[in-house]
Amino acid sequence: MNFQQKYTFSFPTVIRFGAGVVAELGDYLKSQHLSKPLLVTDPLVRELDFFTKIISRLEQAGISVEVFSEVHKNPVKSDVLKGKKSYQETDRDSIIGIGGGVGLDVARAIALSINHHRDLFDYDDLIGGDQYVTEPIPHFVTIPTTAGTGSEVGRSAIISEDESKKKRILFAPSLMAKIVFADPELTMDLPAFVTAATGMDALTHNMEAYLSKNWHPMCSGIALEGIQLIGKSLEKATLRPDIESRSNMLMASMMGAVAFQKGLGVVHSLAHPLSSLLDTHHGLANAVNLPQGLAFNYGGSEEKFDQMALMLGLNKGEGSQLPVYIANLNARLGLPANLTSIGVLPSHIATLSDLAFADFCHPNNPKPVSQYDFEIMYTNAL
Template sequence: MTVPSVNWNYPTAIKVGPGRIDELPDHCRALGMERPLLVTDPALAPLPMLEHAERACREAGLGCAVFHDIKGNPTGRNVDDGVTAFKRGRHDGVIAFGGGSALDAAKAIALMVGQDRPLWDFEDVGDNYLRVNVSGMAPVVAVPTTAGTGSEVGRASVITDESAQVKRIIFHARMLPSIVILDAQLTVGLPPRITAATGMDALSHNLEAYCSPFYHPMAAGIAVEAMRLIKEYLPQAVANGADLQARQQMLVASCMGATAFQRGLGAMHALAHPLGALYDAHHGLLNAILMPYVLKANQQAVAPRLETLARYLGLPQAGPDAVLDWVLALRKAVGIPHTLAEIGLDDAQADRVGRMASQDPSAGTNPLNLSAEQYSQLFRAAIRGNL
């Protein structure tokens, strides 16, 4: 085997523990912010946790304002509107506060406030990242309120191009937030169904990263331990949302997933991205439903890795089906539907979905090089429940 030559990049300063949101003003000041724009989503905007964070900043003398005009699958228009709000308020930094949609939008806003090119010029294709005026980017403090996407330690944002009906990945290494606060108290009020969907999203990141053919042993090790945490703590977090230990461990596992997927993702995300763009469905729930179908399709290509994972997780069996059986049991335990039809999707656009999935960047690190037709077949299987 030839020893590979690769580039590795790992995360940022992470403040972990309940109550650490109280440090938010200090972290803003450490990054030179005096007038941060707090970017969140409409569901969080009226909640006490948001008011607490905003008030803490103002009491510390920071000129904080809130922007929350963001969809569940954030769009280019949302980013443009956020940039307008940033400039109108003469802000000098961004607080990314919320779930994956708010974090992705906030990072894209912080990127775009100092650019003279349109957003799509920075899509993660070729060397487009070299077009970024790095000096124009605003600093970011990230505060996740769900344990799913791990966007707080990501160097990219997934933004929907509504005119083309496609999700685009906007990338630059400096999009990685400078400081992250993982405070389990902020996730306590999350409903069980969202806890389940976001937790399964974290599992999808770790599982796909672990199965990727890309060489990155550190990422693979992180993914394995994160999956152990999810196995132990996701059912607890869904059953008892006030369990701070379970909530904190799930935030950590989510953060680990986005760290691990520097190794790459796969067919789950290759399908979830076009489905989110076409149907505006919840990203984490899509990954959760797609997971066993994709795992079955890739199973023979990753059988040795799955056997190793089964032993690490302490599953009853260690054969190729052990991980699949565990995923199916976990989904059932936390209330994830078995088919895409159960959340209102049909196969009318199956051919289009297959083409879009085969062209998605996540397809490039799937263990198997699947064709557009194979992606269409996978989509149809997930619609009908054919494993």
Template sequence: MLDFSTRPDRNWSWPTAIRFGAGRIAELPAALADLGASNPLFVTDAALVSLEPAQRALGVLRDAGVPFGLFSEVHPNPTGAAVDAGVAAFRAGGHDAVIAFGGGSALDAAKAVALMVRQTRPIWDFEDVGDNWTRVDTADPVPVVAVPTTAGTGSELGRSSIITDTEAGRKMIIFHPIMMPGVAILDPELTVGLPQGLTASTGMDALCHALETFITPNFHPMADGLALQALRMIKEALPRACENGGDLEARADMLVASGMACVALQKGLGGVHALSHALGAVYDLPHGLLNAILLPHVTAENIEHARPRLTELAQLLDLPGRQAESVIAWLEGLRDQLGIPSGLAGLGVVAERQDEVIALALKDPCAAANPAPFDAALATRMLARAMG
């Protein structure tokens, strides 16, 4: 755990400039100035805008005399329509930067707004497939300051956003390197009030990023190192953050681990995310919770194709038994300890829509990196196991 007596604050280059430490939301005006911005659009979600973390950040801007606009029409699983509305608000206010504030949905929407301000093509033309990213107009990109209030997606350090195309009925990964925020402020004080259930599901989302990255057969040793360190930190910090929401050290470790896991996932993800994206599109369910439920079940179905990596992980994390099966047991135990449901049925997921979910999952870009070949038969077994 971080010792705040000897390491209170740090500035890191990642290449995103990171201002890490308790209370550093006070530096939001300085972060904007670093990016040459003076009139930002503050993008957050509808549930967070009236709560203390957002009001604190807005107060910092007001006290510093920074003019800003406010856009809070973001909901879980942000849509293309929400991005369009954010772009309209940006242009109407004559803004010159975006402050992305909140959990993964708000950060993803805000980054997509910043991207789309300068584009003439529809957002769906930039889905992370093949070389679609080369279609982006990179002239005069809109700078972003990202401030996470959950430790889950790590989107504050990522180069993509997950946006739902409601007409097509599917989630799409929108990608370009210029989507990476210029500055991220990692202030664990902003996460202290997060309810236990959200702390658990978002934390398991970060764990899922790191674990899926570590066991995918793709070759990326640098990502492996980030994923492994994230897993080590999450193993210790997540139970503590859930048990005591005021544990600032655990909150800080989770913020750092979440960001590392997000950077690592450029190596690839797998069946958990392919299925959770599909389930999220069909049922409009929270992404982090879906990942948390799916992770043990999908990993169990992948065990024979990922056995060497899972065994290595069990040994590196010093799990009882130190075998591949030990990782499954750890995930199941952690899930139960954190009060996460063991199956999908309680969320309203029904067998009658299984074919719809599987069809979307098979098209998802994450499916290609799954340790076992991700076909309809495997997806069916994974869903059946996860129904509970």
């Protein structure tokens, strides 16, 4: 790939990829006869220089911009309802999600809510709520600023209940963005810790998708390529970033999000309760739990582990070394080595295990997981 070049491809939505492509946003909106977007992001991204430049370019192009950024680190329903109110009261005609998973998930949920007026969680995919997604979605554009969740190419949003913090999945094919502007330059100023944590999120997506028991050979192939890109790029993107490493990570992040339509697994079920209970960053939660999840899944998936090991640069037949490899990678990236380091206490284990067992990801794991298994993995990760 020529990293000075800009590319357009579809999979399945249109993706505009390359350094500087975000500058095309104003012309794109005008080509679609849109002039009043709601820009949805999080409070941190809102303060960054590139976000200010995006607004300035849009205003210079005659675009009326309204910004909504009142969102929690792990977004909740009330965030979405506030965004819906902002969209309606300021008479917007489109929605642009800018950011990592938080900004993009909230933007997608707001897009769903505009013309769908049931309770937001009536649309929860896990209870068949997608059947109620019948009305048009406002024109929706996504712009990722991290290389982790891959939410920009997704069709779902994970939003928590305000009180219980239980995670809900809002899903429908119509929630896919009309176009993605994937500009690696927007990720260049991310702090090393954020780059590492989001990069491990992308790696977890690709690895769990590849291991998932569901059959989807195209997703499996994409996941392996994503693993390989991350293996050769994550450390450099974190410690010595350049446009090539950041581009590779952004591409691998999107690959992970495409691949995990095949399913995720035990690591995500371990990670989600940490975000709900302790407000842990999702990528960090995945990173700390990934060695335990891999160790649990090795038996019965030896061939797949060997294939992933090759993609990460290990020798033939070294799949059993992946848990140790990931633990060492976390250390090289400066990420915490255990759950104790991120505030987990032994007294949390029972509640975390209950939440993990109730989570929606582990049914796709390559082997069954019991509540006791979760207790053991959390305890070993302390």
